[in-house]
Amino acid sequence: MQRSLIRHLPLVLLAATVLAVPALAQTPVAGTTTDLAAIDTAVAEFTGRAIGLPGGAAQPVDRRLRLARCAAPLAIGWRTGTAGERRDTVLVRCPDAGGWRLYVPLASAPPAANAPDATPVVQRGEAVTIAMIGDGFSVEQGGEALDPGPVGGWIRVRSAAAPGTGPAARSEAMRARIVRPGLVEVPVE
Structure with a gap:
């Protein structure tokens, strides 16, 4: 019996490895996913508005997402479409080969006026x-x-x-x- 087990040990190890790989793929290893809080911060800096405020992200990025870590800095811009389209969505993407794209909707009401305590540095007509x-x-x-x-x-x-x-x-x-x-x-x- 012991001799039979030793003879089949490579096959047993191979089977154990094959069964373990899918389980490992579902559990992200620390440092292999993009920090979702960093995406929230980048969108807030891009729009100039905090999460939940008009013109800012409608809500934080879903924390259940597991986006591959990006070696290059994130690329952030407006979602493009037809001419004259409202800018109501920010596109965040990983420019790495095989990278991902994430569309972040903005809070619905555009800012009607700038913050009352902010001093204008640019005037109309300037x-x-x-x-x-x-x-x-x-x-x-x-x-x-x-x-x-x-x-x-x-x-x-x-x-x-x-x-x-x-x-x-x-x-x-x-x-x-x-x-x-x-x-x-x-x-x-």
Whole structure:
């Protein structure tokens, strides 16, 4: 009997390994998943609003998610769609090969006005530099603020018309975050 067990030991070990692997796959090992609280923080920094506030994430990311750890920094931007679409969802993605995408809905009511205690550093009608920021690039152009706002606040802006095109060539308004007086940024994917 003992000799029979020794002869079949490699087969028994192989069977035990095959049965154990699926159980291990269901239990994430510490350090192999993305920190979901870090995603919440990144979305709050991107929108300039806390979770639950108008314009911020509607709720925290579901803690049951097990997203693979991302070696590269997370890429965050607006969910893109048809022109003129409201910006009501933030796209968080892992740019690694085979990475994941997570869509974070924002609280439904857009901010009607900036916080009352925040001092506006950009005024309506003021000339601003609009920086279009994306993965690995940044493009700047002149524009006009359509709303007043404080640093970190979101306002509507419009890029300046090209010289010689006249007032009919005005561009559509877009939302931008105020970086400092005279500079706003529009994250793009």
